[in-house]
Amino acid sequence: MNFTDVKWSGAILSVAMLLSGAANSSCDFDTDDADGPDFLDKIIQCEKQQDSRNKSAEASRANNSVRVTKLYGDGSLTASGIIERPVAAAGTLSHHANQSFVARQPYSLRPDAKFEESVTIAIQKLHLEMAHYCAKGWDMQRQWTEANSQQQGDFFLHYQFRCTET
């Protein structure tokens, strides 16, 4: 094999890897269909099935999102003065197998922010929460940040996580 071959193979594999995400969810397509007289129809029909599968997957994700338990309120103070709403008693360890939660912690990027308001502390608190609800471990599903509309430079860091099966 010469150097050109290596580059050629690498280029093909690179393109294949770029498309591998889509390939993993490929529809039912027989390899020999690619060389059939109706190969164009097969491409279109197959991808239509793909579209419907994507819709199913989106619906499934939507359903799953309903089952995610929020561990925080809307950010406003309740009558008791508690902002965040734990669903398990503090100080206890529990494991809710396969259950998903979303937790959030505030942090600040203001120049005058205290160390207790730093993102480092927010992450530390989130990990304490995750360990609290998923004592045997968890999978991180999603992470995102939202600005605090009431204070410029303040944010909420969100972790969506799911407790492991065992």
Added chain:
Amino acid sequence: MNKLALSVAVAASLGIASHSFADGPIDGTIYGKINVSVVNTDENSSDKWKLNSNASRLGVKGKTKITDGLYAVYKAEFEMCVDDGDCKGQTFTQRNIMGGIRGSFGTVWAGKHDSPTKLAQKKIDLFNDLEGDIKNTFEGENRVSNIIAYTSPTVSGFSGTVAMIPGEGADVDGDGIDDTGLTDGMSYSLSYSKDNLYLALASDKDVDSQDLVRMVMQYQMDNLKLGAMYQQNEDNLGTKDESGYFVSAAYKIDKTTLKAQYGFIEDDVDGDEEETLSLGADYKLSKNTKAYIFYTDNTDSEVDSSDDEDSSFGVGMEHKF
């Protein structure tokens, strides 16, 4: 531009198109198959064992929605040689590669691709890519460079494809003059499908130095699938004027498919004959995997000369993904 740069440029242009112009998502699917067989060939009493790759391949295909009812479609397929990694000196060799625009008007597509005549065969060749492949006996099984084609929508079971093949300076018709036109070579097919019946008429003009007419039939009756083909072809130099037929049958019994095919073609110019006979069975191991066994005998009979007879026996497996 070297191949790597070309590939990157194509990938980059696809990416730009997907983000800037396409209305829908890029749906790409990787597909392929590994097909390996251990074959004993007996060529005129000379015995040899081989491991064959049988056109194992890797491909990518998909469509991108441009507007409602209008799509860009593409396919890029490469052969990989599982037996020794050497595909004519390359790690991968190009198979069918095309891009096109698909709408209610049909599909306009171009690339390097099986001709409409070859596509019209519709896998009545039950030993495709093996020693019994009909390309070893019949003309017309061509993968053509520089093909520009139009495929009609299917209307009441009818569909047609017409393809132009520019010569790009090659002497495709053998008249001693370089051909530089758009339609130096032509290939077309007209097919009809309804329920279990498939019929096709296909023709080539100045493709692989041949003018050719082919008729194909395939019919499925429960577990039995029958195929038949009749073909006439003559080369540009008038040294070959062949006509022949081909029949095949496959019968499915649970996970096993029994297969048989026979083809015969005779050259009216010199009286030479070619014959192919294949028998075999596939055993389905899973939805995408099968094991198979086959026997093939290909005979070339030339007037005033002893027959050239090749027989092969092989076992193999195919896995599609």
